[in-house]
Amino acid sequence: MSKGKLIRWGICGVGKISQDFCANLVNLPNEEHQVVAVAGRSLERAKEFAGRFSITKAYGSYEQLAQDNDVGIVYVGTIHPTHFDCCMKMFEHNKHILCEKPMTMNANQTRKLIETARSKKLFLMEAMWTRFFPAVLKLQELIADGTIGEVKLVKADFCMQPPERVDRLYDPALGGGATLDVGIYPIAMASLIFGGGRPESIKATGYLTDTGVDELASIIIKYPGNRVANLCCSLNLNMPKQAQICGSKGIVTLTEPFWCTTQLQTPSGNLDFPLPKPDLEMIFANGRGMTYEAEAVRRCLVEGKTECEAMPLDESLIIAETMDSILKQLGVKY
Structure with missing residues (x-):
């Protein structure tokens, strides 16, 4: 996963949120964070993303990213209906995961991800960047x-x-x-x-x-x-x-x-509490604040933790259950 304190990232998804997160990663010290690969739904889009951030490897499928042995942790920034399958694919190849919110579409999927991460002793966190501001x-x-x-x-x-x-x-x-x-x-x-x-x-x-x-x-x-x-x-x-x-x-x-x-x-x-000035343009408001989340993930991995105290997995499950209840009361069915 890493040599010493270096964290090797893979980026799963090439949309706007992934662009902002990657823009923060490449601005962090190179001896601490490196983005080594990116995967999109098409190779063309992945290559375009890789060129923008000087990433060496670009893949046209998430499976290829999962199989890359240079990648230690994957940032899952795809749309949330795909989070569960993407994360399970990464877990099959023993990758740590930072998954965008909501972690999945429902509490049952979230529970399965948590159980899998814990059984395999892999890091998993829902990317609730608010917690680190x-x-x-x-x-x-x-x-x-x-x-x-x-x-x-x-x-x-x-x-x-x-x-x-x-x-x-x-x-x-x-x-x-x-x-x-x-x-x-x-x-x-x-x-x-x-x-x-x-x-x-x-x-x-x-x-x-x-x-x-x-x-x-x-x-x-x-x-x-x-x-x-x-x-x-x-x-x-x-x-x-x-x-x-x-x-x-x-x-x-x-x-x-x-x-x-x-x-x-x-x-x-x-x-x-002013944010660090961005070296690259951000898409989302205060997107530069994603750097705090990335640094927190690195600290957890360096310390050998599989969960982050600031965003515990049990709390992610309770939040998912809460949203299940809200959607059921509103009559939403996915």
Whole structure:
């Protein structure tokens, strides 16, 4: 997998999210991270991606990437309906995996991936990059030291309205719908703040598109200790994408976009956490923050860990179960 502290990456998928992640990897020290291979659904697209990031090997199939003995860990950045099969293929060849969110389409698939990773003693993590942002780490400190008292409510919204209809978001075959695509961010934020525990109750309402996926979901989750999350996600509303952490002594607001925020509004004033300047242009807002996630994965591998404490596999499973419940209540069937 590595020589000394060098981590050798393979990139599975050549879409926008993979481009941003790879742009961060190639900006990290070469003695710590190297991207040695990339695979796409076509060799032409893989070669184009490889040329952009000076990657030596390009493959036209994910199986070829899995068979590459130079690759130690694979970043799975394909669309989420393909995550399960891609990950299982990589596990067959004993690759460690960082898999984009949502890890799979449902809790059963997520459970199988976790069981496989643990049985083979391989690293697996859902790529919840939010967990590694300095602003979010500071938020956890503020909660732990009692700055805002006992946290009782989390409010978080990820409601977007693209200027043009994005067909993938409305196609059930491509894992479309608000909850899986963007709702996972508010759900995961509530889970983080409330310690990754299992909810006591989940109530969801909303409405579906003409294709049968959820266009809007309003969600209330109750956690043990009378703690509540009030969440919303949608594909047709343009609302402030903020999160508020409400405690008995005050409120901390994660400014927009909350899942990759660089500013906290606290009772004592604003706290800013600027990102490193990008050497390459990023596609997604604050995409430079993916570097924190990559560095965390490397630390885990160097230390011989198969799970990351910041994004435990058991919590990924609970989040998947939560989304299953929401989608069932909304009437979404994939």
